[in-house]
Amino acid sequence: METAVTTPLLVMRGITKDYPGVRALDAVTLEVLPGEVHALVGENGAGKSTLMKILAGAVPLDQGEIALAGQPVHITSPQRAQELGISMIYQEFNLVPYLSVAENIYLGREPLQGGVFVDWRRLYSQAAAVLARLGVDLDLRQPVNRLSVAHQQLVEIAKAISQDAKLIVMDEPSATLTEHELASLFALIRSLREAGVSIIYISHRLEEIFSVADRVTVLRDGRLVGTHPVADLDREAIIKMMVGRELVSHRPRAEVAAGKGVLQVRGLSGGIVRDVSLEVRAGEIVGLTGLVGAGRTEVARLIFGADPREAGEVLVEGRVVDIRSPHDAIRCGIGFVTEDRKAQGLVLGMTVRENVTLANLDLLAPWGFVRRQMERQVVAKSVDELHIRTPSMEQVVHNLSGGNQQKVVLAKWLFTQSKVLLFDEPTRGIDVGAKEEIYALMNALTRAGVGILMITSELPEALGMSDRILVMHEGRLAAELGPEEATQERIMHYATGGGK
Amino acid sequence: MTVTPAAPPKPHARRSWRLGDYLIYLVFVGICLIFALATPNFFTAQNLLTVLKQTSFIAIVAVGMTFVIITAGIDLSVGGVVALAGVLATMALMQWHLPLPLAALVGIATGLAVGAFNGVAITRFNLPPFIATLAMWFIAGRDGGLAFLLTGGQPIWNLPDRFTAMGTGGFRLLSWRDAAGNLINLELPYVVLVMLAVVVAGHVVLSRTAFGRHVLAVGANAEASRLSGINVRRVTFAVYALCGTLTGLSSLLLSARLGSGDPKSGMGMELDAIAAVVVGGTSLMGGKGTILGTLVGALIMGVINNGLVILQVSPYWQPVFKGAVIMLAVLIDQVTKKH
Numbered sequence: 001m002e003t004a005v006t007t008p009l010l011v012m013r014g015i016t017k018d019y020p021g022v023r024a025l026d027a028v029t030l031e032v033l034p035g036e037v038h039a040l041v042g043e044n045g046a047g048k049s050t051l052m053k054i055l056a057g058a059v060p061l062d063q064g065e066i067a068l069a070g071q072p073v074h075i076t077s078p079q080r081a082q083e084l085g086i087s088m089i090y091q092e093f094n095l096v097p098y099l100s101v102a103e104n105i106y107l108g109r110e111p112l113q114g115g116v117f118v119d120w121r122r123l124y125s126q127a128a129a130v131l132a133r134l135g136v137d138l139d140l141r142q143p144v145n146r147l148s149v150a151h152q153q154l155v156e157i158a159k160a161i162s163q164d165a166k167l168i169v170m171d172e173p174s175a176t177l178t179e180h181e182l183a184s185l186f187a188l189i190r191s192l193r194e195a196g197v198s199i200i201y202i203s204h205r206l207e208e209i210f211s212v213a214d215r216v217t218v219l220r221d222g223r224l225v226g227t228h229p230v231a232d233l234d235r236e237a238i239i240k241m242m243v244g245r246e247l248v249s250h251r252p253r254a255e256v257a258a259g260k261g262v263l264q265v266r267g268l269s270g271g272i273v274r275d276v277s278l279e280v281r282a283g284e285i286v287g288l289t290g291l292v293g294a295g296r297t298e299v300a301r302l303i304f305g306a307d308p309r310e311a312g313e314v315l316v317e318g319r320v321v322d323i324r325s326p327h328d329a330i331r332c333g334i335g336f337v338t339e340d341r342k343a344q345g346l347v348l349g350m351t352v353r354e355n356v357t358l359a360n361l362d363l364l365a366p367w368g369f370v371r372r373q374m375e376r377q378v379v380a381k382s383v384d385e386l387h388i389r390t391p392s393m394e395q396v397v398h399n400l401s402g403g404n405q406q407k408v409v410l411a412k413w414l415f416t417q418s419k420v421l422l423f424d425e426p427t428r429g430i431d432v433g434a435k436e437e438i439y440a441l442m443n444a445l446t447r448a449g450v451g452i453l454m455i456t457s458e459l460p461e462a463l464g465m466s467d468r469i470l471v472m473h474e475g476r477l478a479a480e481l482g483p484e485e486a487t488q489e490r491i492m493h494y495a496t497g498g499g500k
Numbered sequence: 501m502t503v504t505p506a507a508p509p510k511p512h513a514r515r516s517w518r519l520g521d522y523l524i525y526l527v528f529v530g531i532c533l534i535f536a537l538a539t540p541n542f543f544t545a546q547n548l549l550t551v552l553k554q555t556s557f558i559a560i561v562a563v564g565m566t567f568v569i570i571t572a573g574i575d576l577s578v579g580g581v582v583a584l585a586g587v588l589a590t591m592a593l594m595q596w597h598l599p600l601p602l603a604a605l606v607g608i609a610t611g612l613a614v615g616a617f618n619g620v621a622i623t624r625f626n627l628p629p630f631i632a633t634l635a636m637w638f639i640a641g642r643d644g645g646l647a648f649l650l651t652g653g654q655p656i657w658n659l660p661d662r663f664t665a666m667g668t669g670g671f672r673l674l675s676w677r678d679a680a681g682n683l684i685n686l687e688l689p690y691v692v693l694v695m696l697a698v699v700v701a702g703h704v705v706l707s708r709t710a711f712g713r714h715v716l717a718v719g720a721n722a723e724a725s726r727l728s729g730i731n732v733r734r735v736t737f738a739v740y741a742l743c744g745t746l747t748g749l750s751s752l753l754l755s756a757r758l759g760s761g762d763p764k765s766g767m768g769m770e771l772d773a774i775a776a777v778v779v780g781g782t783s784l785m786g787g788k789g790t791i792l793g794t795l796v797g798a799l800i801m802g803v804i805n806n807g808l809v810i811l812q813v814s815p816y817w818q819p820v821f822k823g824a825v826i827m828l829a830v831l832i833d834q835v836t837k838k839h
Contacts, residue, residue, distance in 0.1 A: 304727070306726070306727060325726075325729075325731070326726055326727050326728070326729050327729040327730070327731055329729075330728075330729035331729075336727060338727060343721070343723060343724070344723050344724050344727050345724060345727070346721075346724055347717050347720045347721045347724050347725065347787075348720070348721070349720045349721075349787055349788065350716070350717065350720060354713065354716075354717070358713070358717055358725070358728045358730070359728040359729050360729075361710040361713055361714070362710055364710075365709065365710035368709045368710055368711065369704075369708050369709050369710075370708060370709060370710055370713065372708075412728065416729075
């Protein structure tokens with residue numbers, strides 16, 4: 001092999017990282033050559049970000065070793081990573097909005113006069129030199145909050161270069177760029193490569209990997225699947241590597257006959273969502289999948305009235321309903337099990353009882369006064385039916401496990417007598433046993449005639465629980481797959497922008 | 501993972517008992533005991549009624565302030581509103597010659613109007629509560645402002661007895677002659693009655709009504725509340741309107757007690773009210789608080805004032821003690837929260 005002649009710039013070998021209950025990384029190895037653009041791909045949760053956080057010194061590793069240019073190193077902090085010449089460019093930029101381009105490039109490393117005062121002349125001339133090296137033209141005195149996203153990204157790259165970065169990690173750099181801006185980014189990446197800088201390029205968009213990367217490393221479920229030259233692979237081969245796990249043997253979804261349409265959405269637009277139409281029938285679970293950022297959660301929020309709708313209409317049980325707020329949606333019989341339980345689904349400091357009745361308290365308070373005896377009976381019943389494991393209904397929900405918190409959220413929406421439930425990542429952060437219980441509850445709900453729209457990033461969950469699967473790509477519905485035609489490969493094909 | 505059968509929930513089990521939730525009541529009792537032991541003049545019916553009466557004006561405002569602070573907001577306009585509402589109520593009576601009930605209503609309505617204005621600024625124009633109510637504080641009557649413009653800075657004097665009776669009168673409980681033969685009346689002041697009514701009503705609204713539950717939920721997690729169908733804007737608007745209204749009421753009683761509609765009254769009342777609320781265990785971060793705690797918080801401040809006066813401690817020391825109590829109360833809250 002030719003690669004054996006050069007010493008790799010970076011070797012991460014046997015990297016293992018455990019989080020409570022999960023092995024995020026299991027003996028992963030990553031090698032990056034000098035002056036190489038190395039793509040890192042994998043499904044959501046495959047371990048890419050954990051691996052990069054270890055490289056950046058943001059989280060410690062449990063086992064494994066890291067070597068830079070042949071020398072073993074211990075990356076104990078983000079500062080240490082920077083000293084070693086490793087720079088991270090996250091999706092969320094680390095820029096101070098009201099400071100100028102030059103000030104941001106040299107933030108915390110300003111050239112000083114007499115050790116106290118900022119040497120502005122030197123600051124500007126050095127910053128200008130860095131931008132000249134990158135071949136970009138930016139006004140150094142412009143505050144960065146007035147720059148476009150693409151230009152802010154350039155400032156981040158300039159910052160990395162000014163620190164003599166030998167390795168730059170770019171996490172989804174293309175997510176918010178236009179096609180034209182993307183082309184300039186690629187040109188810049190190529191010139192950095194010419195200058196001997198190595199780049200780890202993380203992206204969900206496979207076509208970008210073929211245009212810019214030399215080699216690709218694929219992770220799946222915290223393990224290394226393989227590293228290959230991009231030239232040896234095609235799109236289908238990468239997808240196969242990404243999803244190639246054995247399919248879950250059993251299908252948790254019960255057979256339930258679907259009834260009439262309970263939820264219809266026509267031409268829904270708003271935010272990044274464009275012209276989405278879909279139908280959920282009574283007793284049906286419709287899976288809504290796609291990559292992170294494809295607009296799945298946004299569809300649910302638009303239906304629920306949580307975000308303003310620009311166009312389109314929503315029908316519940318065949319009648320057009322005017323939903324302008326979550327309050328309206330709840331009155332129409334729609335419930336929303338949010339992805340982020342702690343920030344959006346629950347009031348953590350309140351009790352199980354208070355959370356269960358929160359969305360429909362008026363039912364218990366016909367004259368404004370809460371009928372507490374009735375409330376306790378209602379909550380005792382749902383705690384019992386949903387098997388919520390809690391010492392008492394007066395327990396603060398903060399103290400419950402993820403699975404039991406999710407059941408409290410479900411109890412809340414059962415108490416509003418929802419006809420349609422929007423589930424956003426219903427089993428995220430929930431252990432396996434509780435997952436099965438949530439699936440069983442979803443089955444029971446559909447048997448009772450509830451229609452479910454289930455957003456999920458986990459393909460086995462989409463395949464195992466849905467009666468039909470909708471795939472989104474960049475704000476639009478890319479495909480609808482019936483139970484027979486849906487496979488992980490086909491879903492990934494449409495989710496990554498592949499045509500029919 | 502082993503699936504254990506769900507333990508049957510105990511429907512009547514209460515939230516676990518925390519010392520920190522009750523410590524403030526113990527502190528209150530402790531302070532009273534110290535003063536009672538230090539001077540025989542403290543623990544007399546007459547003096548305790550005086551303390552209650554002096555505390556009432558702040559306590560009424562503090563009930564409204566509790567609702568505001570539970571939503572993680574703040575109402576600084578209180579001081580200005582006290583000045584403006586008192587001035588307008590007395591002007592209505594003396595200069596516009598409105599009948600007394602209507603004049604009283606003018607005072608309360610002034611508070612409601614300013615509170616509603618705050619509410620609109622905060623919920624419709626998204627001004628931070630601190631800024632919106634600070635601006636209102638200046639406008640309404642901070643060392644100038646509308647209250648001074650209306651009166652030229654002079655108090656409105658010569659209020660009729662019918663009016664001042666609201667602030668100075670009371671129900672006679674007992675009367676007796678002392679050793680020197682003077683007639684002594686023990687009265688339950690009207691203002692104390694009004695204050696107790698406001699406290700009871702506030703407690704019931706906060707702890708027993710859907711609105712009260714919504715206030716607590718909005719303060720603890722506004723986004724989760726919104727996604728649970730609670731009209732967060734309406735709830736937020738309502739607490740500022742409520743706080744303004746109660747401030748108007750307090751201002752009316754204060755003018756009656758002072759015997760004048762004085763634009764200079766009400767100075768610093770916003771901070772006294774906030775102090776009472778915080779000492780009473782309500783979190784400035786929102787989501788947590790009780791009206792009874794606020795009452796005790798106001799009483800602690802009142803008792804310290806009163807006790808130090810009786811002990812003839814220099815009045816310059818009073819703020820020092822008050823400040824120390826505020827710090828201590830919040831410190832206790834921080835420490836017990838960790839366990």
